[in-house]
Amino acid sequence: MTDCTHPRSKGAARCRSCAAKHMATDPEIQRRRREGIRRYHAQPGVKIEYRERQRRMMEKVKADPEQMEKRRQQGHWLRENVLTRPDVVEKTLSAETRQKRGASISALRMRDIPAAFRDEYQRLVRSKRIPAAEAKQIILDQFKRQMGARTAG
Numbered sequence: 001m002t003d004c005t006h007p008r009s010k011g012a013a014r015c016r017s018c019a020a021k022h023m024a025t026d027p028e029i030q031r032r033r034r035e036g037i038r039r040y041h042a043q044p045g046v047k048i049e050y051r052e053r054q055r056r057m058m059e060k061v062k063a064d065p066e067q068m069e070k071r072r073q074q075g076h077w078l079r080e081n082v083l084t085r086p087d088v089v090e091k092t093l094s095a096e097t098r099q100k101r102g103a104s105i106s107a108l109r110m111r112d113i114p115a116a117f118r119d120e121y122q123r124l125v126r127s128k129r130i131p132a133a134e135a136k137q138i139i140l141d142q143f144k145r146q147m148g149a150r151t152a153g
Contacts, residue, residue, distance in 0.1 A: 112136065114143050 006015040014022060023029050040046060061067045082088060091097060106118070113121050117139045124135040 113139055117143055 004014040004018040006018060008015040012019075061071065083092075107115075110118050110121065113136060120142075121135055121139045124130045124138060125132055128135075130138070
């Protein structure tokens with residue numbers, strides 16, 4: 001039946017402890033959980049609600065000097081005991097990490113611009129010295145024309 005040999009409820013395949021371990025290690029269960037979480041977060045309003053909840057929580061924390069001091073002390077501890085370790089510093093300064101960080105920042109800053117057009121946008125802003133708002137409008141118009149051409153033909 002199962003590999004659980006512990007006492008369990010009538011009709012149960014596993015005891016609570018073994019059931020929890022099984023659910024945490026079974027790839028199929030993990031996949032279904034991730035899909036459910038993804039579906040939940042894709043619902044309209046969920047992200048806004050999370051942001052609002054976080055904002056309210058931070059207002060409470062900032063209003064309480066004792067909480068702010070705890071957070072400050074935690075930050076000092078983290079800097080002294082983790083962030084200055086040689087392995088962490090080396091990883092932080094590695095070329096791979098810097099490239100990932102740069103790509104992430106660029107994706108965030110240019111989130112309104114389609115990914116396929118970001119290089120063109122940067123060329124317009126850097127080489128052609130076109131103001132960012134103008135360059136963005138040029139790129140979006142170009143994108144709309146391309147999408148229109150795809151749907152027409």
